[in-house]
Amino acid sequence: MKREEKLKAFDRLLTVMNELRENCPWDKKQTLESLRHLTIEETYELSDSILEGNLQEVKKELGDLMLHNVFYARIAEEKNEFNVADVLNAICDKLIERHPHVYGDVVANDEKTVKENWEKIKLKTGNKSVLEGVPKSLPALVKAIRIQDKARGVGFDWEKKEQVWEKVEEEMQEFKKEFLPDRLTGDTESNEAINKEKAMAEFGDLLFSLVNYARFINIDPEEALERTNKKFIKRFQYLETESAKDGKQMGEMSLAEMDVYWNRAKNV
Numbered sequence: 001m002k003r004e005e006k007l008k009a010f011d012r013l014l015t016v017m018n019e020l021r022e023n024c025p026w027d028k029k030q031t032l033e034s035l036r037h038l039t040i041e042e043t044y045e046l047s048d049s050i051l052e053g054n055l056q057e058v059k060k061e062l063g064d065l066m067l068h069n070v071f072y073a074r075i076a077e078e079k080n081e082f083n084v085a086d087v088l089n090a091i092c093d094k095l096i097e098r099h100p101h102v103y104g105d106v107v108a109n110d111e112k113t114v115k116e117n118w119e120k121i122k123l124k125t126g127n128k129s130v131l132e133g134v135p136k137s138l139p140a141l142v143k144a145i146r147i148q149d150k151a152r153g154v155g156f157d158w159e160k161k162e163q164v165w166e167k168v169e170e171e172m173q174e175f176k177k178e179f180l181p182d183r184l185t186g187d188t189e190s191n192e193a194i195n196k197e198k199a200m201a202e203f204g205d206l207l208f209s210l211v212n213y214a215r216f217i218n219i220d221p222e223e224a225l226e227r228t229n230k231k232f233i234k235r236f237q238y239l240e241t242e243s244a245k246d247g248k249q250m251g252e253m254s255l256a257e258m259d260v261y262w263n264r265a266k267n268v
Helices: 003-023 025-029 032-051 055-078 084-097 111-124 140-153 161-179 188-192 196-216 221-245 255-265
Strands: none
Touching: 003 025, 003 055, 032 055, 032 221, 055 084, 111 140, 140 196, 140 221, 161 196, 196 221, 221 255
8 A cells, every 4th residue: 555545544534533523422522531441442452353363353453543542632632732743743753762773873783782772762861760661550460571671671681591490490489388288278267377468479479480481481471371361261161062062050060070071172
């Protein structure tokens, strides 16, 4: 598609947005706050379509997010704060500033150097902390990835993956020392006596170190866990469907009976 056609398509979106804002009762009522949760939902829908490898759905969800972007800009323009041109120029200015190896005389021949330059520039332009740009509302697993990635950008990182794995084993031993299964009994009071705050802290350390190791071997832990979630859902729904065909009810079967269907699901 020619550049002119792409610009025309974007202009069409702006026109439709303006018409909806002026004429549609629902669109007229929307605010930055009311759109926020819808945007989060659309972002997760885009994530789902990417994981499923469905490019037609990716196209659809990108369109939804593009609509939200121009919607926010339109609302801000009504408040005389900024407009879509300001938004686009601001991101262009930021990209040019943070890519001196493209728009300046800085040399960066690998991804690592680019990331390091990016974080250093952010600190020079007002950020008080490298971690300042990590959203507080990110899911904890994604936040751990971003925190580690940003720390790495300024050189705070392990040198070898073997060192990271040693840390994983260290955290595992600390967790096992306090919370091995054989320390749990049938005595509810005894189990409740276990320090839950300490248990949570040790388990958090273990997860954080596993995320770190995943990063070193180029595995996205968020994607890996989501793939496992999808696999579990598929197998569990097979269990539900197939057991129902045999006249059995979930909640009334023994674990051994359910395991029969679960093992079959692994081969489907």
